[in-house]
Amino acid sequence: MTTWMKRQHLNPLWLLMVPAVGLLAAILLFPLAQSFVRSLGEPTWTLRHYQNLFTDGVTLRVLGRTASISAVVTVVTLLCGYPYAYVMTRVGPGMRGLLLVLVLIPFWTSVMARNFAWILILQRDGPVDSFFGLFGHSVVFYGTGTGVTISMSQVMLPFMVLPLYSALSGIDRRLLLAARGLGSHPVKAFWKVYWPLSRGGVVAGVILVFTLALGFYVTPALLGSPQQSLVAQLLATRTTQLLDFAGAGALGMIVLAVTLALVALAYRVGGNVSAIGVVPTTSAEEEE
Amino acid sequence: MTLQPTQSPAAMKEPATLPPSQSPSATRRTRGRARGIDPIPWWLKLVVALVAVYLILPTVFVIPMSFGSTRSFAFPPKNLSLDLYRNFFTDPDWLTSLRNSVVVGLLAALIATIVGTAAAVGLHHLQGKPARILRALLMIPLVTPAIVVAVAVYISFLKWHLVGTVQGYVLAHAAIGVPFVLVAVTSALSGFDSTLLRASASLGASPLRTFSRVTMPLIGKGILSGAVFAFVTSFDEVVIALFLRDPTFQTMPVQMYNSVTYEIDPTMAAASSLVVVVVTVVCLVLQYLGSRTKTR
Numbered sequence: 001m002t003t004w005m006k007r008q009h010l011n012p013l014w015l016l017m018v019p020a021v022g023l024l025a026a027i028l029l030f031p032l033a034q035s036f037v038r039s040l041g042e043p044t045w046t047l048r049h050y051q052n053l054f055t056d057g058v059t060l061r062v063l064g065r066t067a068s069i070s071a072v073v074t075v076v077t078l079l080c081g082y083p084y085a086y087v088m089t090r091v092g093p094g095m096r097g098l099l100l101v102l103v104l105i106p107f108w109t110s111v112m113a114r115n116f117a118w119i120l121i122l123q124r125d126g127p128v129d130s131f132f133g134l135f136g137h138s139v140v141f142y143g144t145g146t147g148v149t150i151s152m153s154q155v156m157l158p159f160m161v162l163p164l165y166s167a168l169s170g171i172d173r174r175l176l177l178a179a180r181g182l183g184s185h186p187v188k189a190f191w192k193v194y195w196p197l198s199r200g201g202v203v204a205g206v207i208l209v210f211t212l213a214l215g216f217y218v219t220p221a222l223l224g225s226p227q228q229s230l231v232a233q234l235l236a237t238r239t240t241q242l243l244d245f246a247g248a249g250a251l252g253m254i255v256l257a258v259t260l261a262l263v264a265l266a267y268r269v270g271g272n273v274s275a276i277g278v279v280p281t282t283s284a285e286e287e288e
Numbered sequence: 289m290t291l292q293p294t295q296s297p298a299a300m301k302e303p304a305t306l307p308p309s310q311s312p313s314a315t316r317r318t319r320g321r322a323r324g325i326d327p328i329p330w331w332l333k334l335v336v337a338l339v340a341v342y343l344i345l346p347t348v349f350v351i352p353m354s355f356g357s358t359r360s361f362a363f364p365p366k367n368l369s370l371d372l373y374r375n376f377f378t379d380p381d382w383l384t385s386l387r388n389s390v391v392v393g394l395l396a397a398l399i400a401t402i403v404g405t406a407a408a409v410g411l412h413h414l415q416g417k418p419a420r421i422l423r424a425l426l427m428i429p430l431v432t433p434a435i436v437v438a439v440a441v442y443i444s445f446l447k448w449h450l451v452g453t454v455q456g457y458v459l460a461h462a463a464i465g466v467p468f469v470l471v472a473v474t475s476a477l478s479g480f481d482s483t484l485l486r487a488s489a490s491l492g493a494s495p496l497r498t499f500s501r502v503t504m505p506l507i508g509k510g511i512l513s514g515a516v517f518a519f520v521t522s523f524d525e526v527v528i529a530l531f532l533r534d535p536t537f538q539t540m541p542v543q544m545y546n547s548v549t550y551e552i553d554p555t556m557a558a559a560s561s562l563v564v565v566v567v568t569v570v571c572l573v574l575q576y577l578g579s580r581t582k583t584r
Contacts, residue, residue, distance in 0.1 A: 012495075013409075013410045013413050013414055014410065014414070015410075016406040016407060016409055016410030017406070017407050017410045017411070017422060019402070019403035019406055019407070020403040020404060020406065020407035020426060020466055020470070021407070021422065021425070021426070023399070023403055023459075023462060023463055023466065024425070024426060024428070024429065024463050024466060027441065027459050027460060027462075027463040028428070028429055028432075028437060028440075028441070028463050028464075029428075030444065031437075031440035031441050031443065031444035031445075032432075032436070032437070032440045034440070034443070034444060035439070035440040035443060038443075080335075080339045080342065081339075083332055083335045083336060083339070084335075084336050084339045084340075086332075087328060087332060087333070087336045090328050091328075099336070099340070101575075102340050102343050102344060103343060104571075105343055105344050105347055105568075106343060106347075108347075108520075108564075108567050108568050108571045109346065109347045109564055109567075109568075110524050110541070110544075110560065110563040110564055110567060111524055111526050111541065112524075112526055112541050112544035112545060112548070112560065112563075113346070113347075113350055113544075113559075113560030113561070113563055113564050114346045114347070115548070116350065116544070116548055116556055116557070116560050117345075117346030117347070117349045117350045117353075117560070118346055119548065120349065120350075120353060121345070121346070121349060151346075154342055154343065154345070154346065157339070157342075157343060211431075212433075214433065215433025215434060215435055215436065217434065217435040217438075217527050218526055218527060218545070222545075222548060222549070232433070232435040235435055235436070235439055236435065236438075236439070236531075239439045239442060239443065239531075240442075240531070245443055248439055249439075249440075252435075252436045252439055252440065255433055255435075255436055256432060256433070256436050259431065259432065259433055259436075260431065260432075263431045
C-alpha cells in the first residue's frame with residue numbers, strides 16, 4: 001500500500017520543490033559557488049589567495065580578534081543565560097510566559113534600532129557615562145571592544161537561553177533533593193548532579209552563540225572602532241573598497257566553512273536547536 | 289511507570305475512590321513541600337531581573353528618546369515634543385526609504401511564501417535521504433553568515449546589473465525568507481492529518497480543490513506566520529541591503545545606517561521607535577494567533 005502510494009505521488013511532489021530550490025540556487029548558492037571558484041582561480045588554478053590570508057599579517061590578527069570577542073560574548077551569554085533559563089524552569093506558567101516573551105524581545109527589535117540605542121546608551125555623556133560621572137569617572141564604551149561585546153551579548157542571549165531552557169526543563173529536580181537528602185551541600189549537589197545533566201544544552205548554546213557571533217557585521221561596524229575591525233568588516237572592505245574579489249572570496253569561504261562545521265556540530269550535540277527559537281520550548285513542555 | 293515517593297500507594301492505585309475533600313489538600317501539601325524545601329534564592333531572582341532589564345534595555349530606551357528635541361540626545365529628554373516624528377513624516381528621504389522597504393518586503397514575502405509553502409508541502413510527503421538533503425539545503429540561508437552571502441550576492445549582482453534595483457532587493461530578500469516560511473508551514477503541517485486528503489479525494493475532489501478547501505484552512509495560520517516572518521526579515525535586513533544600496537534606491541535600514549554613520553540625524557530615534565512598535569505589535573498578534581491554534 002505505502003510503496004504504491006509513494007510511486008503515485010512521487011513525481012508531482014518533487015515538482016513542488018523546484019521553485020524554492022531554484023530560487024535559492026540562483027540567488028544564494030550560485031554566487032557562493034562562483035565566489036569559491038574565483039578564490040581558486042584567475043587566471044589559473046591557484047591557492048595563492050588562501051596563502052595570502054595567512055601571510056599578509058592582517059587577516060590572522062583580525063581572525064584572532066574576532067574569535068576572542070566571540071568567545072567573550074559566549075561566556076557573557078552563558079553567565080547571564082544559565083540562571084535565567086534555570087529560573088524559567090522553576091516559576092509558574094504565567095511568569096514563565098513573561099520570561100519567554102522578554103527573552104524573545106531582542107529577536108523582534110530592529111537591528112538598526114537596537115544598535116542605535118546602544119550607541120546612545122554607551123556614548124560620551126550617555127546614561128552609562130553620566131552614572132559613572134557621579135563617582136568622578138568617565139566610562140565610554142562606545143567605540144571599544146567592550147561596547148561591541150555588550151551589544152552583541154544582548155542580542156545573542158536568546159540563542160543561549162532557548163537551548164538551555166530546553167535542556168534544563170528535562171532534568172528531574174528530585175535528583176537534587178535526593179542529593180541534598182543524602183547530606184550533600186547545595187553547591188556540590190548542583191555541581192555533581194545538575195550541571196552534568198545540563199551539559200548538552202550548554203554545549204549546544206555555546207557553539208551556536210560562538211558561531212553566530214563570528215559573522216557579526218553591523219554591530220562592530222557601528223559600535224567598535226575602525227582600528228579594531230572584525231572579520232566581517234575586513235570582508236566588506238576587501239570587496240567594496242579594495243575590489244579584491246578573489247581575496248574576499250577566499251576569506252568568505254573560510255568563514256563559511258568554519259560556520260557550517262560548527263553549526264553541524266551544534267546540531268549533532270543539541271539536537272533540535274531551532275534558529276528561530278520556537279521548537280525547543282514546545283518539546284520541552286511536553287516532557288513535564 | 290516510575291516510582292513516585294511523594295504519593296501514597298493508595299492514591300497511585302485508585303485516585304478516583306478518594307473522598308473529594310482529600311485530594312486537593314494532598315496535592316497542595318506535596319507542592320508546598322517541593323517549593324518550601326528549596327525556594328528560588330533572592331540573589332538568583334535579582335540576577336534574573338537584571339538580565340531581563342538587559343534584554344529589553346535598548347528596546348525601551350529608544351521610545352522616550354523619540355519624543356526628545358531635534359538638537360541633542362540627552363537622556364531623559366528635557367522637553368517632550370513630536371518634532372522628530374514630524375521630521376520623519378515630512379522628510380522625503382525617510383518617506384521614500386520607508387516606501388521602498390514596504391514594497392520590497394511585500395514582494396519578497398509574497399515570493400518566499402509561495403515557493404516556501406510549495407516546498408514545505410512537498411517535503412512533508414517525501415521521505416528518505418533526498419528529502420533530508422533538500423531540507424538541509426533549504427535551511428542553509430539561516431546559518432550562513434549574512435556578510436558572506438552579502439559579499440557573494442553583491443559581486444554576482446554587479447554582473448547581472450541588479451545592484452540598486454527593486455528586483456535585486458526582492459530576489460535576495462525572498463531567498464533569505466524561504467527558510468522562515470518553510471519552518472512555519474512545516475510545523476503547521478506536522479499537526480495535519482493526511483488521511484483528510486484521501487477522504488477528500490475519495491469524495492471526488494480534485495487535488496487543487498482539496499488543497500484550497502481542506503489543506504489551506506488547516507495550515508493557513510502557519511502560512512500567514514511564515515509570510516509575516518519573511519516580511520519582517522526583509523523589512524529589517526541591513527547587511528545585504530547595505531551592499532545592494534544605490535543613491536537612487538535604498539531601504540529604510542540603509543537610511544537608518546546612513547543616519548547613524550554619516551550625519552547623526554536625530555530623526556533616527558523616531559524611525560527606530562516606529563519600527564520597534566510596529567514589529568512588536570505584529571509579532572505579539574502572531575504569538576497570540578499561534579497560541580490560540582495550539583490550545584484548540
